Amino acid sequence: MAAVIGQPLKRREDPRLITGSATYTDDVRLPGMLQAAFVRSPHAPARIRSVDASAARALPGVVGIFTHEDLADFWKAPLPCAWGAYPLLKNPAHWPLAKGVARHVGDPVAIVVADSRAAVHDAIQQVRVDYEPLPAVVDLDAAVAPGSPRVHEDLADNISFTFDHKTDGVDAAFARADHVVRRRLRQQRLVPNAIEPRAVVADYRRADGQLTVWAATQIPHLLKIFSSGLLGLPEQRVRVIAPEVGGGFGSKLQVYPEDIATMAAAIHLGRPVRWTMDRREEFTSTHHGREGVMDVEAAFTRGGEMTAMRVNWLSDMGAYNMLNGPFVPILGFLVLPGPYRNRELEAHIKGVFTNKTPTDAYRGAGRPEATYLLERLMDLAAAELGLDPVDVRRRNLIRHDEIPFTTATGMTYDAGDYHATLDLALKAIDYAGLRREQASRRQAGGKLLGVGFSTYVEACGLAPSRATSSSAYGAHLYESALVRVQQSGAVTVITGSSPHGQGHETTLSQIVADRMGIPVDSVEVLHGDTQNTPIGLGTYGSRSLVVGGQAVVQACTRVQDKMRLIAAHKLECRPEDVAFGDGRLFVQGAPTRGVAFAEIAATANLGSHAGMPEGMEPGLEATAYFSPENFSFPAGTHVCVAEVDPETGRVRIRRYLAVDDVGVVVNPLIAEGQVHGGVVQAIAQALFEDLPYDADGQPLGASLMEYAVPTSMDVPDIESAFFVTPSPSNAIGAKGIGETGTIAGTPAVVNAVIDALAHLGVRDIDMPLTPPRVWRAIREAGTGGSSRPFAESGEGGRSA
Amino acid sequence: MIPPAFEYVRAASVDEALAHLAKYGDDARLLAGGHSLLPLMRLRLAAPRVLVDIGRIRELAYVRAEGGELAIGALTTHHAVEQAAAVATAARALADAASVLGDPQVRNRGTIGGELAHADPAADYGAVVLALGGTVTAAGRGGRRTVAIDDWVRGPFTTALQPGEILLEYRAPAAAAREGSVYRKFARRASDYGMVGVAVRLGLGADGRCTSARIALSCVSDQPVRAQAAEAALAGRAPEGDAVREAAAVVLQGVRVADDPFCPADYRTHLAQVETARAIAEAAARARAA
């Protein structure tokens, strides 16, 4: 039988998805179901003086309108933050509906329930809220300055948390430095925009107190656990089902105000209630990603070796700490050393409250920010020291023979060959040829050419208990699987992870088929219903294969061990001599002595005395949990070749190459798809997307018309190549693929654009690199003007 | 994104549509492709009580070359404009615009009549029809009338159309020998409204000098603008070198240039100049080949 691992099998999920026959949360129809919608604050902070719902209540079809005060008896606790145990975290209460003060545009103030979607949308317009606008906290520097208005009046300042880390040799390294690169780097605010809007259906049965929830979520079990706690319902009376979920990117790794408010309304009314988000609401009520400023300085030798780095990072939490919001920059911190040898690091991270939509994990979660910082630094050091950016990277990249390598943040890189991926990428793009073309284009005038690199390493497979415990994170991020061999020999796998577009059903089937020596088609994969899946922590952090896949392997192994005993009994051999293959169990070395897989399955499931060893329990099923010992560390090199029209500032990506070491690739088709999607989101951050706010806390361009999610026409063909060093963190050898694109890609694109303009003196452009910004950077470089805070360059030897 | 309730009536003919408009007055709005009106209703920025659907009046969907003119019926979709051979030869700029307007779904539903009646300052046809010249024909209870294209748009989202009237047709003078037109759109993303749209129509004499020049822009201000100073800069000169540079430099002279966080006015002005120069060069190349 041909190896199933490594086969580019088509996703078995796709036929139902692309023919529209799959069931998403919004497709759920229950008898008597009502529709909910939210009255949201149009102001960034405003005191809610009064809510007058009389006109709305009088409209036909309106069933109820509830504010915080109306539902306060239903929620027993504020919304959760998983990092609550961190002693330096301040976690002001975040209620499902604003209590007294609305803190950002879009903060839900009331939930309206009516018998149709049309009626509920008419009604929310008629709810009259008397707001008293308050001064807004928007800018991060201003937010942490003394005397700033406060987002939470009961706190002394706008600092959500502080996190500090310093290795012993930092100051000495700066004192010795030949050159110090200093910069302020900005991460703009991104809106996740999963294709399926958020949605929840809550059905409460008064007769027995059973709450059933369908939700567009990445974390059905966590949503169940938190919902039962928040609503004070017995855990066994809450069931959460994640049916088909259309994308998340972290935005559905959340316990949202709307989820709990909808459940509370359903309990209160004793009728099923559905809420489906409008696309417009995505821009103010789904958590955002990334925004922050990083002041960084890095010490270099003349030859380009980084010897120390200092980072002051203000990370925008928005108005509240969400489930993982404060942990996002910490995840970034873990990979601040990158694939580089430097072990001296000083980092000061502050989570900052502002009157903006809260932030939390968005594809990459902290690690794109860290990688952007490092990869911009590498290019800046090269430019300021007069070196080639590739040489600077080579100088700093950890060598294969130095691995395992423990970094300044305590990560132990366990497998990888960073130089090898760089070599592969360079060979594929003909670097020397590109540099020649760049020079001749600069001579000729017209479009300019730039090459940008990103050599990265990330920490995936969230997360080893060691890491979560030491950082006061509230849960160990294990994963679970149940493997059941049915009586015909068909295999059911039930995973605790929760796919929302990643193709788990295909990939996990391949793993089981490979282990058990059976056809892929005889394996089914189920997920997403807390009633019949083992407790699992969901899908995010590139963990479903690395952590969840390993749980599947372990459960398989247990079932196979039992099957071996039965086969040995039948074949009269030793169990350890039984092998699996071609749908059979046979004696190793004597393949003709064997028995069909299906026969063992039947024997065990029928509990047939004849075939089973004396005293053995019937059934063929095992559940396993896997809590990883280490992260996995995908790494690689991304290269972007960009053309810039210096007259208009327009950037066109001519070529994009990703060389990723994600360990063993189970399904290259799916893996490439993940690279493509991730790289597109990286390009989106680098060139297109941004949700800025004005000084009053109003988001600018909060719709898909203005918020520029790129289309297929705006992005290049993406070349993906894999280089394999197996991860020792799991038996599959996989490292995780879901986030490499956004983690590696953004700086590669930015570096390419700035490289194209380097001869004009352009060193920095804040993201997104839109035509107006690129044009302005060229113009200001040309006139000697500058928008750069640390524009002085080159004179080494400064130390802080 | 759910519109308020409305009534819906379908008109089978222009007369029937006019009768509905007369009956419902200000409460009624015509519905053509719906690609401007329905989004406004879904955002509750428009709340007509009655929609009079003219989308099935097939006799208003046509493209005809008639005696040196190109006539396009109001219900001709952008896709049909893009595909029509008569448009490609007689008014190439219009085909250029139709091919970059929105996305295929928008082009399959949206109509030239809706686009011209809606008069969105960012609409692509706005610049093109100004540069091509010609007339718009409208019908009302009192009969038909024709409006010169320069008098059509009266302000943002405002046209010469009177209440109760229906736009029937746009008519452009067809390109003659050694005449060429072009529309260039600069947008952030494929399928976006433009940051700048420039339409140029040039006629060249045997000596290569401009015998006529019309230049107009979309997306730069609160309504499409004719760039008469730029046209004057080209008059009687060959469209190259200094002439083009001088024309481009004054292309937004006197215009209050739109300013927004994603496209500041100074950049938009610069971009309009760059795109104008490029458009003139392309129109000239087409004129030479025609």
Ligand SMILES: Cc1cc2nc3c(=O)[nH]c(=O)nc-3n(C[C@H](O)[C@H](O)[C@H](O)COP(=O)(O)OP(=O)(O)OC[C@H]3O[C@@H](n4cnc5c(N)ncnc54)[C@H](O)[C@@H]3O)c2cc1C
């Ligand atoms: C996603 C999207 C992207 C788009 N991108 C672009 C773009 O890049 N460039 C661009 O130019 N446009 C764009 N559009 C707008 C599109 O071109 C519309 O189709 C067009 O503006 C309106 O045409 P319609 O037939 O859809 O008109 P409708 O939406 O049906 O009507 C628009 C208005 O015109 C009135 N009206 C319609 N027909 C007549 C008539 N015959 N007589 C009198 N009044 C009439 C209606 O009452 C209404 O007030 C986009 C639209 C969408 C939805």
